[in-house]
Amino acid sequence: MKTLKDLGDLKGKRVLVRADFNVPLDGTTITDDGRIRAALPTITTLRNEGAKVIVMAHLGRPKGKVVPELSLAPVAARLGELLGITVPLAADTYGEDAQAKVAAMSDGDVVLLENVRFNPEETSKDEAERAAYAKKIADLGDAFVSDGFGVVHRAQGSNYDVAADLPAAAGLLVEKEVTALSKATVNPERPLTVVLGGSKVSDKLGVIENLLGKANRLVIGGGMVYTFLKAQGYEVGTSLLEEDQLDKVKSYIETAKANGVELVLPTDVVVNAGFPAGDTPINPEVVPADAIPADRMGLDIGPESQKLFHDAIVNSKTVVWNGPMGVFEVPEFAAGTRAVAQGLVDATAAGAFTIVGGGDSASAVRNLGFPEDGFSHISTGGGASLEFLEGKTLPGLSVLE
Numbered sequence: 001m002k003t004l005k006d007l008g009d010l011k012g013k014r015v016l017v018r019a020d021f022n023v024p025l026d027g028t029t030i031t032d033d034g035r036i037r038a039a040l041p042t043i044t045t046l047r048n049e050g051a052k053v054i055v056m057a058h059l060g061r062p063k064g065k066v067v068p069e070l071s072l073a074p075v076a077a078r079l080g081e082l083l084g085i086t087v088p089l090a091a092d093t094y095g096e097d098a099q100a101k102v103a104a105m106s107d108g109d110v111v112l113l114e115n116v117r118f119n120p121e122e123t124s125k126d127e128a129e130r131a132a133y134a135k136k137i138a139d140l141g142d143a144f145v146s147d148g149f150g151v152v153h154r155a156q157g158s159n160y161d162v163a164a165d166l167p168a169a170a171g172l173l174v175e176k177e178v179t180a181l182s183k184a185t186v187n188p189e190r191p192l193t194v195v196l197g198g199s200k201v202s203d204k205l206g207v208i209e210n211l212l213g214k215a216n217r218l219v220i221g222g223g224m225v226y227t228f229l230k231a232q233g234y235e236v237g238t239s240l241l242e243e244d245q246l247d248k249v250k251s252y253i254e255t256a257k258a259n260g261v262e263l264v265l266p267t268d269v270v271v272n273a274g275f276p277a278g279d280t281p282i283n284p285e286v287v288p289a290d291a292i293p294a295d296r297m298g299l300d301i302g303p304e305s306q307k308l309f310h311d312a313i314v315n316s317k318t319v320v321w322n323g324p325m326g327v328f329e330v331p332e333f334a335a336g337t338r339a340v341a342q343g344l345v346d347a348t349a350a351g352a353f354t355i356v357g358g359g360d361s362a363s364a365v366r367n368l369g370f371p372e373d374g375f376s377h378i379s380t381g382g383g384a385s386l387e388f389l390e391g392k393t394l395p396g397l398s399v400l401e
Contacts, residue, residue, distance in 0.1 A: 267305050
């Protein structure tokens with residue numbers, strides 16, 4: 001994979017950088033600027049080299065239409081604050097305003113192009129249409145740097161096709177992500193423990209299949225665990241359940257046993273009358289995992305399981321975690337996710353290599369107040385890190401080779 005050094009002298013060059021600025025917003029307020037901060041090393045390095053840095057990114061899913069609420073204006077403002085400069089926002093991605101703002105740049109300046117997903121061609125399945133669109137963006141630059149790890153699992157105009165038109169390389173963030181995830185999957189220091197949570201088993205099928213032959217220990221929590229419990233014949237009440245995945249999960253349980261992979265499931269869970277929304281009262285109750293009442297919904301792992309999961313993680317040399325253990329946004333159902341995060345922090349302190357696999361897991365550790373340096377690596381790409389763990393070829397990376 002080509003890196004920044006492969007681009008040579010960039011002084012005075014216009015460098016297009018694809019970043020991942022898909023940040024959570026409350027109106028126009030950014031509630032977590034982690035993804036913007038993650039792009040700073042690459043942008044700062046390019047500025048220090050005297051490049052003109054033209055950043056492009058997406059926000060939300062405008063589906064090829066201009067949606068004012070999904071403008072990158074709040075991102076431009078925050079990026080400027082973090083860099084200590086003014087970062088102008090172009091009114092378009094490659095049109096007259098983008099061209100004018102790029103033409104006015106001096107060495108070391110930064111310009112942000114408007115949401116690339118305002119253009120229907122960005123995510124088009126028609127390769128020729130996407131390539132023609134990417135050429136218009138490429139005309140703004142002399143080189144391309146891919147630094148949005150959160151989108152490298154997609155072949156889209158601004159992260160894949162542009163790389164065919166310009167000298168292209170991975171940014172520091174993408175390089176860091178690939179190095180970290182490779183360390184956990186290619187000859188990892190053992191025991192290797194993989195912790196999976198989140199709502200659906202179907203979202204993690206590929207990861208489980210790939211890691212059943214690699215991991216020493218698989219720890220399962222979150223909404224997906226109830227399909228595992230049901231597969232063992234247990235009552236799961238009104239908990240999340242994917243009936244169509246039961247046979248697949250049964251085969252995973254058998255494969256884990258045959259491969260000598262320790263499968264760690266909760267022994268107790270925290271239940272409620274229903275999902276904590278609207279008029280549903282919050283009245284948490286701890287019950288055994290094999291005795292969930294028929295009218296209750298499992299929303300977190302229980303205290304006994306929290307210790308079980310924590311200890312399994314601490315007794316590891318490499319840990320990969322993807323997906324919360326419960327509805328961590330609600331304090332009454334956050335203890336399981338907190339216990340797993342604490343387990344990774346304790347394992348890191350003891351010398352283990354730990355990865356928080358992006359998405360909801362990354363949001364959880366920040367929202368629960370854990371220091372980012374308590375983990376070896378916090379991924380910026382939920383879907384991308386999952387597909388990397390599945391062993392898939394990621395188009396946004398292969399194009400840089």
